[in-house]
Amino acid sequence: MKKTVLFSALLLTLSSQAFAAEEIVLPKQHWPHKSLFGAYDKAAVQRGFQVYKEVCSSCHALKFLSYRNLGDLGYTPDEVKAVAAQFTVTDGPNDDGEMFERTALPSDHFKSPFKNDKAARAANNGALPPDMSLLVKARESGEDYIFGVLTGFEDAPAGVEMQPGMNYNKYFPGHQIAMAKPLSDGQVGYSDGTGASLEQEARDVTQFLAWASEPHMEQRKQTGLKVILFLLAFAGIMYKAKKKIWAKLK
Amino acid sequence: MAGSAKTEKFDNKTIQWINDRLPVFSMMQDEYGKFPTPRNFNYFWNFGAIAMAMLGIMIVTGIFLAMHYVPTGSMAFESIERMSRDVNYGWLLRYAHMNGASFFFIAVYIHIFRGLFYGSYKKPRELIWIFGVVIMLLMMATAFMGYALPWSQMSGWGVTVITSLFSAVPLVGDGLVTWLWGGFSIDSPTLNRFYALHFLLPFVICAVVFVHVWALHVTGSNNPTGVEPKSEKDTIPFSPYYTTKDSFGTVVFLVLFMAMVFFAPLLLTEPDHFRQFDPMQTPSHIVPEWYFLPFYAILRAFTLDISIPFTHIVLLTAKLQGVLAMFGSILLLLFLPWIDTSPVRSARCRPIYKWCLMLLVVAMVALGYAGAKPPEGAAVWFGRAGTFYYFLHFLVIVPWLGKNEKTLPLPKSIHEEVED
Numbered sequence: 090m091k092k093t094v095l096f097s098a099l100l101l102t103l104s105s106q107a108f109a110a111e112e113i114v115l116p117k118q119h120w121p122h123k124s125l126f127g128a129y130d131k132a133a134v135q136r137g138f139q140v141y142k143e144v145c146s147s148c149h150a151l152k153f154l155s156y157r158n159l160g161d162l163g164y165t166p167d168e169v170k171a172v173a174a175q176f177t178v179t180d181g182p183n184d185d186g187e188m189f190e191r192t193a194l195p196s197d198h199f200k201s202p203f204k205n206d207k208a209a210r211a212a213n214n215g216a217l218p219p220d221m222s223l224l225v226k227a228r229e230s231g232e233d234y235i236f237g238v239l240t241g242f243e244d245a246p247a248g249v250e251m252q253p254g255m256n257y258n259k260y261f262p263g264h265q266i267a268m269a270k271p272l273s274d275g276q277v278g279y280s281d282g283t284g285a286s287l288e289q290e291a292r293d294v295t296q297f298l299a300w301a302s303e304p305h306m307e308q309r310k311q312t313g314l315k316v317i318l319f320l321l322a323f324a325g326i327m328y329k330a331k332k333k334i335w336a337k338l339k
Numbered sequence: 340m341a342g343s344a345k346t347e348k349f350d351n352k353t354i355q356w357i358n359d360r361l362p363v364f365s366m367m368q369d370e371y372g373k374f375p376t377p378r379n380f381n382y383f384w385n386f387g388a389i390a391m392a393m394l395g396i397m398i399v400t401g402i403f404l405a406m407h408y409v410p411t412g413s414m415a416f417e418s419i420e421r422m423s424r425d426v427n428y429g430w431l432l433r434y435a436h437m438n439g440a441s442f443f444f445i446a447v448y449i450h451i452f453r454g455l456f457y458g459s460y461k462k463p464r465e466l467i468w469i470f471g472v473v474i475m476l477l478m479m480a481t482a483f484m485g486y487a488l489p490w491s492q493m494s495g496w497g498v499t500v501i502t503s504l505f506s507a508v509p510l511v512g513d514g515l516v517t518w519l520w521g522g523f524s525i526d527s528p529t530l531n532r533f534y535a536l537h538f539l540l541p542f543v544i545c546a547v548v549f550v551h552v553w554a555l556h557v558t559g560s561n562n563p564t565g566v567e568p569k570s571e572k573d574t575i576p577f578s579p580y581y582t583t584k585d586s587f588g589t590v591v592f593l594v595l596f597m598a599m600v601f602f603a604p605l606l607l608t609e610p611d612h613f614r615q616f617d618p619m620q621t622p623s624h625i626v627p628e629w630y631f632l633p634f635y636a637i638l639r640a641f642t643l644d645i646s647i648p649f650t651h652i653v654l655l656t657a658k659l660q661g662v663l664a665m666f667g668s669i670l671l672l673l674f675l676p677w678i679d680t681s682p683v684r685s686a687r688c689r690p691i692y693k694w695c696l697m698l699l700v701v702a703m704v705a706l707g708y709a710g711a712k713p714p715e716g717a718a719v720w721f722g723r724a725g726t727f728y729y730f731l732h733f734l735v736i737v738p739w740l741g742k743n744e745k746t747l748p749l750p751k752s753i754h755e756e757v758e759d
Binding site: 125153158222223226227228229231302304305309310312313314316317320321323324327328330331334335338 | 378417420421423424430431434575579580583584586587590591593594597598600601602604605610611613614
């Protein structure tokens, strides 16, 4: 009784945090990696990487990822090397004290599209395209929010006054977003032959960003299963031991 | 303790040699082997051991995190993200430490509830209780400073809200805040001192836990009947009986803790914790961690300045009232052994107190709800009602019941209660 009261107290306290002041209802999508033991859909994440590389990466950085991390998605070491080799990075200083350009290696971080935030703002009408490494974890409703924004562009309804340079988005808080509609049907030509509808592209790139924000999720769930099974067995043994020892008292 | 060193005999010569010179083995034997303990503990008595296990886990994970953490405004957020990705099992260290704080508080809050329910703070255990309240205060300070270290939006703005409370202190308030921050705004110096203190305080907690347990071993434990052990029939040696029972309880608790770490590590984490602190951009909704919510609600329950009638002279600003009430709500617990004058310890024999305590739990839930919500609508009333009952309970109901409650007859002894 006392335990139930205390525990429901806790649950109430916890669940109440989940509500945020927000009237926008995002369309709920099914994300395979969100279930208890769910893994990332590797094919979708690879396609999502293609969308990121061909579209998003012109404005959005992914600074916490290195090219070598792509190996986790099923790319071979040679493929990873080939991806990295498409970029040049600044290294140095060399023995003469000069910075120099070289081809990127798998150990390099993803190259950011802009030198710094000021440069990013200058190129984007004053708005700062956020780094995408943690985007899924840094937004309320994570995946559903990103999918919603990517598919939520439409013409502004009559009577809504848009500020200069802003675009109407039905799922973005305030509905005025600086980013122009980035994806549309056939925006990328998928190398695996999947039809590139807007929804498909949005779903794929969202799954890529989910992986980017939590690359260790699969290892975490697999380790967790073993840890819980071990602890349950251990608890059983401790219970038996306790029972046996306490039996002496009677 | 000193006298028993001579009489103890150990088969192992090395142990005997050490024990003759430093009687640690006799001490362990007396305090954890033979230590006579009431035979009727229920599972509520596991939570002291569980809290101690959590303290150990927090210190161990914390030390390894500290090896990879960079306590500078420009690097802190990035260093934590890099360690979760690039250090072997860095994600595990981080998630265990983050959620460990929550589970440490769960264990300690249940432990405190146990003390309130069974009257464990009463004579002769007043000092044990006072050390316990000090531990809770130190834990709160440590948790708050730890929350600052990731240097996220929630970190930076949480620190802003809480440190700004000190500006409510009359006359010296603003100077005090500047002194706490180490500058005129929250920046690297603030982060650096929080990191130093966050590393130090857990060891201070260890020291206070030591005296907490030391004092416990002088008076012996309370038990569910609230009646002191009277004969040898009432007690059993701590080991193996309670070592096995505590181990079982701790492992069960670890199952829940690990389930959270591995399968829902971000359940209690706000999205703003994954954005780097930006002093120019306030998040829409700043909330503390769940274990602070009831106290945060008490802070916000006061909204009217008290002034001299018909003048504009404010005697006590609403902010200062809230700050005093919040700190007062915890500090008054220090005096609980004297506020509660009832000679009966256990709520099992106190029919009215028992329900008033349940109401206090309900009030804490209402306060928790109020603390999580923006201060508008029903949440405001939950906050006020909860705050009202919290102080009514400790300042009026408990003293009144101490004098007037008709208590039930106490069991004659522990073993009779157990054998019934």
